[in-house]
Structure formats: structure tokens, C-alpha cells
Amino acid sequence: MVAEREVVGIAGVGDMGSAIAETLLRDGWSVLAYDIAPERLDRVVAAGARAAAGLADLAAGAEVLAVVVDGQDQLEAVVDQLVPAAAPGTSVIVHTTVRPAVVVQLAAIAAARGVHVIDAAVGGGSEKARIGAMTLMIGGDETAVESCGPYFEALGEHLFRLGPPGAGMAAKLVNNVLGIASYAMLLEAMQLAAAYGMNEDVVTSLVTQGWGDSRHARAWGRQDRRRRERVDADAQAYTRMSRDLRNAIGAANVRDVQMPLTEAAARLLPALLQARDHEPDRWLPGAAAPRCEVCGIELAAPYRAAGVHPECVSAVGGERARAAGAGRDHANTDVDVRSAE
Amino acid sequence: MNDTVRADTVGVVGLGNMGGAIARSLLRGGIKISAWDASPAALDRLVSDGAAAARSLDDLAAGCQVIMIVVVTDEQVKEVAGQVLTVAAPGTCLVIHSTVRPTTVIELAQLAETRGCAVVDAGCGGGAELAEQGRLTLFIGGSDDEVERCLPLFEAVSEYRFHVGPPGAGVAAKLVNNLMSIGTYAVNLEAMQLGAAYGLTEDVITTFVTPRSSGNSRGLRTWGRHDRARRERRAASVDWSERMGKDLFEAAVAAGLRGVTLPLTAAAAQMLPMKLRQRDREVDALGPFVPGPRCSVCDYELAAPFRAAGVHPECGQVPTPAVRGGAA
Numbered sequence: 166m167v168a169e170r171e172v173v174g175i176a177g178v179g180d181m182g183s184a185i186a187e188t189l190l191r192d193g194w195s196v197l198a199y200d201i202a203p204e205r206l207d208r209v210v211a212a213g214a215r216a217a218a219g220l221a222d223l224a225a226g227a228e229v230l231a232v233v234v235d236g237q238d239q240l241e242a243v244v245d246q247l248v249p250a251a252a253p254g255t256s257v258i259v260h261t262t263v264r265p266a267v268v269v270q271l272a273a274i275a276a277a278r279g280v281h282v283i284d285a286a287v288g289g290g291s292e293k294a295r296i297g298a299m300t301l302m303i304g305g306d307e308t309a310v311e312s313c314g315p316y317f318e319a320l321g322e323h324l325f326r327l328g329p330p331g332a333g334m335a336a337k338l339v340n341n342v343l344g345i346a347s348y349a350m351l352l353e354a355m356q357l358a359a360a361y362g363m364n365e366d367v368v369t370s371l372v373t374q375g376w377g378d379s380r381h382a383r384a385w386g387r388q389d390r391r392r393r394e395r396v397d398a399d400a401q402a403y404t405r406m407s408r409d410l411r412n413a414i415g416a417a418n419v420r421d422v423q424m425p426l427t428e429a430a431a432r433l434l435p436a437l438l439q440a441r442d443h444e445p446d447r448w449l450p451g452a453a454a455p456r457c458e459v460c461g462i463e464l465a466a467p468y469r470a471a472g473v474h475p476e477c478v479s480a481v482g483g484e485r486a487r488a489a490g491a492g493r494d495h496a497n498t499d500v501d502v503r504s505a506e
Numbered sequence: 507m508n509d510t511v512r513a514d515t516v517g518v519v520g521l522g523n524m525g526g527a528i529a530r531s532l533l534r535g536g537i538k539i540s541a542w543d544a545s546p547a548a549l550d551r552l553v554s555d556g557a558a559a560a561r562s563l564d565d566l567a568a569g570c571q572v573i574m575i576v577v578v579t580d581e582q583v584k585e586v587a588g589q590v591l592t593v594a595a596p597g598t599c600l601v602i603h604s605t606v607r608p609t610t611v612i613e614l615a616q617l618a619e620t621r622g623c624a625v626v627d628a629g630c631g632g633g634a635e636l637a638e639q640g641r642l643t644l645f646i647g648g649s650d651d652e653v654e655r656c657l658p659l660f661e662a663v664s665e666y667r668f669h670v671g672p673p674g675a676g677v678a679a680k681l682v683n684n685l686m687s688i689g690t691y692a693v694n695l696e697a698m699q700l701g702a703a704y705g706l707t708e709d710v711i712t713t714f715v716t717p718r719s720s721g722n723s724r725g726l727r728t729w730g731r732h733d734r735a736r737r738e739r740r741a742a743s744v745d746w747s748e749r750m751g752k753d754l755f756e757a758a759v760a761a762g763l764r765g766v767t768l769p770l771t772a773a774a775a776q777m778l779p780m781k782l783r784q785r786d787r788e789v790d791a792l793g794p795f796v797p798g799p800r801c802s803v804c805d806y807e808l809a810a811p812f813r814a815a816g817v818h819p820e821c822g823q824v825p826t827p828a829v830r831g832g833a834a
Contacts, residue, residue: 347723357685
């Protein structure tokens with residue numbers, strides 16, 4: 166049993182890893198961190214974390230280990246080094262999005278050494294992680310997941326315990342298809358609108374009234390901003406979405422499910438995104454949309470007067486307080502799907 | 507100016523399901539109508555509802571300053587509008603309610619301009635039933651002045667009105683709306699298949715896609731609606747599996763006519779009939795169809811997270827009033 170606010174070791178403190186570290190530190194946890202990039206490590210140390218000398222040092226110094234690296238190759242390499250150095254009973258929590266089979270295999274290897282691998286797929290991006298309002302889709306041994314409860318509760322607003330190792334990642338892949346492939350559809354819909362002289366504020370105003378309503382439409386502009394923030398420093402700015410979709414397709418294919426439309430979206434997205442960013446007027450100063458005072462994400466035209474998305478209204482108060490660092494003052498949504506069945 | 511239109515007789519050409527319903531809503535709003543249809547039976551019915559029958563299309567065109575066209579196909583719209591424009595007085599406004607290609611509207615608007623006339627397109631969302639109740643959603647394209655002039659008429663037939671841009675933008679907006687809802691539905695079907703392969707039920711999936719998750723949509727919040735609707739149509743011997751694909755195909759064609767290719771939309775259009783038939787087989791295989799609980803406000807299906815409340819979050823809110831977007 167991991168007592169509350171013990172030491173958490175974080176492997177990988179990039180955008181998401183550092184956001185997790187900050188939230189844990191603010192919540193009173195002791196954080197030990199490691200990253201191959203010294204400048205990233207320095208940043209979390211400045212925020213109050215301790216730096217581990219290496220992955221073995223990290224594994225030896227914490228009872229809960231969180232892995233927040235980029236992609237399957239890095240994940241496998243990191244877990245390979247963490248497991249032999251970790252004490253039996255340690256939980257390794259995988260936040261990196263990978264196919265469910267990767268988690269299943271890592272969990273089997275770790276189990277031989279008495280180490281638990283739990284997948285806790287992340288919804289909501291680093292903005293949510295920074296305020297402890299993540300959605301976590303969790304798979305893993307029931308007792309191990311239970312023992313990490315305080316960690317999950319510190320980070321997540323919505324916790325979904327979905328089944329054995331890999332179940333969290335399966336849910337995340339489903340989430341990715343729902344979010345990313347539909348975004349590709351909306352990009353084409355906006356091209357059609359532009360071809361007939363409609364501006365995007367008008368489009369979001371009308372579609373949000375009817376069957377075309379979606380979170381993408383309500384927060385239109387968010388993805389543009391995120392790419393703009395990243396594009397210079399990130400070689401994968403135009404391919405990351407396709408990679409996420411291909412992970413989902415691969416996971417479907419090994420279970421004999423075909424996803425031809427998702428494949429088309431994965432193939433077309435890099436060009437769709439680049440075409441969008443290369444429209445000359447896209448990044449004019451002042452083109453940025455105002456943001457929601459609750460979730461901090463762009464407000465499409467119909468919600469600017471209110472200053473808040475309709476889906477955020479009910480959360481006013483609680484999240485505003487959390488964003489200000491006041492700690493939790495609202496209950497988590499904690500759904501255990503297994504016990505509900 | 508608004509009073510002028512109300513006092514004038516409005517022409518309505520095409521009195522089928524939609525045209526008849528629109529005409530009756532106008533009559534209920536106290537608007538005088540001169541009607542024309544190639545079918546004497548349709549014309550007789552509307553006369554019994556209170557409209558005046560025009561002696562001919564030319565007669566109608568010469569006597570009305572605003573003429574609503576509610577025929578079915580692009581060819582019929584071109585034929586009617588072309589004929590009307592040969593006899594209409596300068597200043598006449600043609601309102602196209604038919605779902606035509608946006609380029610058809612643009613071409614007619616250019617032709618109308620040479621005669622000193624104008625074209626407004628007002629794509630209809632909602633179907634004949636809502637038209638009968640005067641509760642359509644209208645997607646409107648046209649100049650500010652002409653749309654303003656027709657506003658009292660639009661108010662008589664619609665609940666929501668979106669003036670989205672110049673002529674052609676109205677029907678294009680309807681296609682955009684279709685593309686967002688149907689294209690997303692096609693994507694959602696594949697995501698549900700992936701989830702099923704890993705033991706995630708659709709109730710679980712619609713729950714973990716939280717309100718601010720980027721995959722959340724009206725389609726997911728009403729998940730189950732399309733299954734039921736297709737089943738009801740099948741019971742009435744209507745095969746709806748081709749229809750959604752056709753709507754997407756029209757969106758891709760409309761873009762193509764302006765030199766924009768939408769390859770993902772075209773792919774979805776092509777795949778949808780097969781996907782829907784496969785989905786229906788899968789739903790059938792689960793045994794007798796049990797309709798899901800519905801929203802106490804909108805009467806559409808409630809996905810798992812909303813069943814306890816009995817209402818969708820967006821249905822418990824006061825709707826945003828009709829938005830006037832302004833011409834681009």
C-alpha cells in the first residue's frame with residue numbers, strides 16, 4: 166500500500182511529464198524526476214522536484230513510477246531499465262500512448278519480478294494535467310490500481326478503471342479516433358465552407374445548434390494554436406495525429422477489425438494540417454480566439470459573449486479554484502466499469 | 507420595407523411535401539400567396555388552404571416581387587428560375603429553398619443580376635414536418651438587403667435562421683452541417699468497432715468521452731439514434747443506408763465545383779453504405795432491438811452518461827437565439 170504523498174518517480178518531464186510533476190508538487194507530493202534532456206530536468210528541479218542520476222536511481226528511490234516518454238520505443242527502453250532496479254511491489258504507471266499489446270507484454274515481463282505495470286492513458290492534454298483535471302483511462306491489476314488511488318486522484322478529474330492491463334490504452338485509442346479522425350472531417354468541412362465564402366465563426370455558430378455540434382466546433386481554433394505553439398520546435402507537428410491514428414489501426418488489425426476511413430484520415434492529415442497552416446491569413450495578429458474562463462481553451466463564436474463553453478458552466482467554481490492552486494474542492498468522477506458490470 | 511413584402515402577394519412554385527408545408531406556414535402567418543405547380547391536384551389542395559392559384563408560371567412571375575422556389579432537382583430549379591427571370595419585373599427576388607448545388611444558386615444569381623433581380627438561397631434543415639409547423643432551420647445565402655427584405659417570410663416558416671454569406675452559401679452551409687454530422691458519424695462507427703474488439707461497450711465509450719474531450723459530439727450524446735432511425739425506415743421498406751453516403755457525396759461535389767478536393771469526405775461517402783449495412787447486421791445479431799431511453803426535451807436517444815438525468819446537457823439549456831452571421 167502506497168501511503169498518500171510518498172515519493173513519485175517520473176521518467177520523462179517534457180510537456181506532459183512536467184505538468185504532472187507540477188500538479189503533484191503543488192499537492193504536497195515528493196517528486197523524483199529523470200529525463201535525458203538536462204534542460205527539461207532543470208526546469209522541474211526549479212519547480213521543486215529532485216533529480217535522479219539515472220533510471221536505476223529513479224526506480225530505487227520511489228514506490229510509484231510514472232513513465233511519460235514519447236512513443237513505444239522510448240517506453241520499452243525505459244521500462245526495461247526501471248523494472249530490474251525497482252523493489253517488488255512497485256507500480257510502473259504508463260502514461261505514454263501505445264497499443265494495448267505493448268502494455269500487456271510489459272506487464273507480463275514485470276510481473277515475473279513482482280512489479281506491476283498499470284496503463285493510465287491520458288485525456289485532456291498537458292493543459293488539464295497542469296491543473297489536476299486530467300481524464301485517466303486505467304487498466305491494470307485491481308489491487309495495484311487501488312494502491313495507486315491517491316496518485317490518480319491527485320491528477321485526474323475523471324478516472325475510468327476499465328479492466329486488465331491494456332484496457333486503458335484501448336480506451337485512449339478509441340478516444341483518439343473519435344477526436345482526431347473527426348477533426349480531419351471538420352478540416353474538410355471548413356474547406357467546403359471557405360469555398361463558398363463562409364467564415365469559420367459563422368460555421369461554428371450554425372453547426373453547434375444542430376447535428377454537427379461537437380467539442381471541436383465549440384473549441385474551434387484550439388488545434389491551430391497548439392500547432393502554432395509547437396511547429397518550430399516539433400518535427401512531428403504535422404505527423405503526430407497520424408501516428409496516433411495508426412496506433413489505433415494497428416490495434417484494430419491485430420483483432421481482425423479494419424478501419425479504412427481512419428486509415429484515409431491518417432494518410433491525409435499531414436497535408437490537411439499543412440494546407441490549413443499555409444493559408445496566408447491564418448496567423449494574423451488578433452486572429453486568436455478568446456479562451457474559456459474555465460477550461461482555458463478557445464471559445465468558438467457562439468460562446469464568446471458568455472466567456473465560457475456550455476459544457477464548462479457546471480464546472481465553474483471548482484476548476485477555477487483548482488487552476489488557482491487551491492487544491493481539490495470537488496469530487497472526482499471515478500468510474501469503475503468492472504464493478505459496474 | 508418589411509411591411510411592403512408582407513402586404514404583397516408572395517409567389518410559391520412547387521407544392522410538394524416541402525413546398526406545400528412552407529406555403530401553409532406562410533398562409534398561417536397572414537401572408538397572401540400566389541401558387542403554381544405543374545400538378546393541378548397539388549395546386550387545388552393549396553387553394554383550399556387559402557392560396558390563390560396562378561394561371562401560369564409567367565402569370566405568377568409577373569405579379570409577385572418575392573418568389574419562393576421549392577421544386578426538387580437542380581434541373582427543375584434552373585428551368586423555373588430561368589422562366590421566371592424572363593418575365594419578372596426588375597427588383598424581383600427569387601428565394602431558392604430546394605437543396606441544389608451551391609453553384610446552381612451562384613449561376614442563377616449572376617443571371618438574375620443581369621435582369622436587375624436577385625437570388626437568395628435558403629437551405630432547409632428539418633424536413634416537411636417541421637416546415638408544416640413553421641419550425642425549420644434556414645441556412646441563408648444572399649445580400650444583406652435582400653435577406654432583410656425576405657426576413658418576415660423566413661420568420662413565418664422557421665425557428666432558427668443563419669444568414670451565412672453570399673448567394674450559394676446557404677445551401678453550402680447545409681452541406682457543411684451534413685458533412686460535420688455524417689462524416690463524424692462514419693468515424694464514430696469505426697471507433698466503436700475498435701472499442702468492441704477490446705471489450706469496451708458503447709455505454710462505456712460514451713461515458714469516458716467526457717464533455718470536454720475532443721471526440722465529444724451531439725452524435726455521441728445521442729448515440730443509438732441512427733440505429734433506431736434506420737430500423738424504423740427499414741420497417742417502412744425504406745433503405746436509408748445509401749442516403750447518408752449521398753449527402754456526403756454532394757458535399758464533396760460542391761467543393762469540387764469550386765476547385766477544392768475533399769478526399770476524406772469522398773472516401774467516407776463511398777464507404778458509408780457498406781458500413782451502415784454492416785452495422786445493421788451487427789445490431790440485428792444482438793437479438794430483438796430494444797430502443798434506448800430518450801431525452802425528455804428533444805426526444806432523441808440518451809447516451810449512457812445522461813440516462814439518470816433523463817435529458818441531454820444541451821437540452822437543459824436555453825437555446826442560443828438565431829444568429830445572424832452577415833455576408834462574407
